[in-house]
Amino acid sequence: MVCTANDLSEWKDFPKGLRVLLLDEDTNSAAEIKSKLESMDYIVYTFRHENEALSAISSRPESFHVAIVEVGASNNNGSFKFLEMAKDLPTIMTSNIHCISTMVKCIALGAVEFLRKPLSEDKLRNVWQHVVHKAFNRGGNDLTKPLKPVKDSLVSILQPQLENGKPRKGDSKKTEGALVVHQNDHEPLARNDKYPAPSTPQLEQGGRLLDDRDCHDHTNYSEEKENGEQDGKAKSVETTSGNRTNEVNATVGQPQEQRETKRDRPLNGVDPEDSRAVAEKPSPNKANRKKSKVDWTPELHKKFVEAVDQLGIDQAIPSRILELMKVEGLTRQNVASHLQKYRMQRRHILPKEDDRKCPQRHRLQSYNHPNKPIMAFPPYYLNHVVPYPMLGAPCHSPTIQMWGVQGYYPPWQPTESWHFLPPLQGYFSMFTQNSTGFRCCCAMDTRSGVSRTCVEHHVVLNPPFLGLELLHWGCKLTHTSLCLIECRKKR
C-alpha cells in the first residue's frame, strides 16, 4: 500500500494521481478537503467511519498512498484505532482541537504529522512529502535508480511556491515598493532524518507548542495574536507571488522567538495557516529564532527616505516612519535598525561636510530642502558617482541608491537665488563619494560644459567615475574643468 522508491521513479506526474484516504466524520469538512485535494489532481477516497476506511485498506491496500484522518473533539478512539491499524500508510492527523496530549498521542501512534484545521491548500499540497519520505525510509530502496520523473514533476509543482516565496534578487528590484525578506537558509526537498518528516507549518508549530506550551485543556491555540504587533495594525503578509506593492514578500516566515515578549514583536504577520514558507523552514530551535532579513531595496529605501523626509529628521522615529511607509510586514524594529544605520551615515558624513570643504553647501541644500542636510550614500555605493537631474524625471540609476533625503527625486523649489537662471534643462546636480566619504556636489550646464558660476559647487573629484557618469549624462565637461570648479557662489 505504500509507495516505494521504485514506484516513485516511474511515476511520471508525481504527485498527480496521489491517492488520498480521507477519514472525516464531518461531511462538510471532508467535502472541502476533498475538493481542494482534487483540485491538485489528487484522488480522494472519503470515509466517515474508521471501520470503512480500515476495511478498504485491508481489501485494497494498493489503493492509497497517504491518509488524512480527522481527530474529533470527543471520541478519538476511531482515529487512534485507524492510526494503529494502518501503520504502513503515512497518516496525517488533523483536527480543530489542538491539544498537546492528543498531538503527542497521534505522533506516538505513528502519525506522520498533525495538521491544524482548516487545511489550507498549501498544507494539502504537501502531503505528497510523506509519501516520498516513507518511500525512502523503508529501507532497501534502490536510491541509485534515477528519479528524474519525480524530480521533474515536483520541480514543476514546487516552482510556483519557490517563485512566490523566494524572489530572485533581480526580481526584487523590479517590484517597486516590495519588501523582500530573505530566508537565511534553503530547505532540503526531502529530509533524511528521522521519520516522520516535518513538512508543514503545523508540525513546526506543534513542535514549538511542545517546547514551550502545555496543552491548555483543548483550548484552541491562536497564533494570530502573537503575530500581530501590539498596536493592532498587524497586516497579513503576502506569501504568494508579490507583484503587489507595499507588502512583504516573505520567503520563509519563521516562528517568533519563544522568549520574545509581545511587545516589539515584529509583524511578519505570517498567517500560520497559510504559510508554506513556515512549512518549509527546516529546523526548530535556534535556527528558527532568527527572523528573516529585510532586504532594503532601493525602492524600499526610497519609501523610507520619503517618510523620513516627510517627518523631518528630528521627528522621524521608527513608528512614524513605519506608518508612513505603509509597507506590509515591515516592523518597527526593521525600521529602527535601518534608521540607525541611516543616522549613522548622516552623522559620519555631515560633520565633514559642514566644516571646511564648502560652507556654502548648506545654501545649496537649502534650495532643495530647507533644514535638510545633505545625504550620504550607503557604504556599498562608495566610489560611485550618483548624478541626478535637478529637473525633470528622477534619475533611475539601476544599481545606485541615493542614501538620503534628497537622494531621490530632489524636489525642485525655485528660490530667489535661482530666479535669474535660464531654463535648467541640461543641468544636473551631482553627488559623489569616494572612500574617504562624501565628496562631490556640483551643478553644471551639460550643454555648454561650462560650470555655472551662479551655482554653488562642491567638488572633490573622482575622475574615473565622474568620467563615466558624465558620459552617461551626456556631459561634455572634462575632468580638468571639473577640477577647476570651486566651492563658490556668485551672482
Next chain:
DNA sequence: GTCCGAATAT
C-alpha cells in the same frame, strides 16, 4: 508596558 536608540550580535 511600550518605545526609542545605542550597543552588540549574527
Next chain:
DNA sequence: TATATTCGGA
C-alpha cells in the same frame, strides 16, 4: 557590511 537583537533608559 547589512540587518537583527539586546538592553538600558525615557
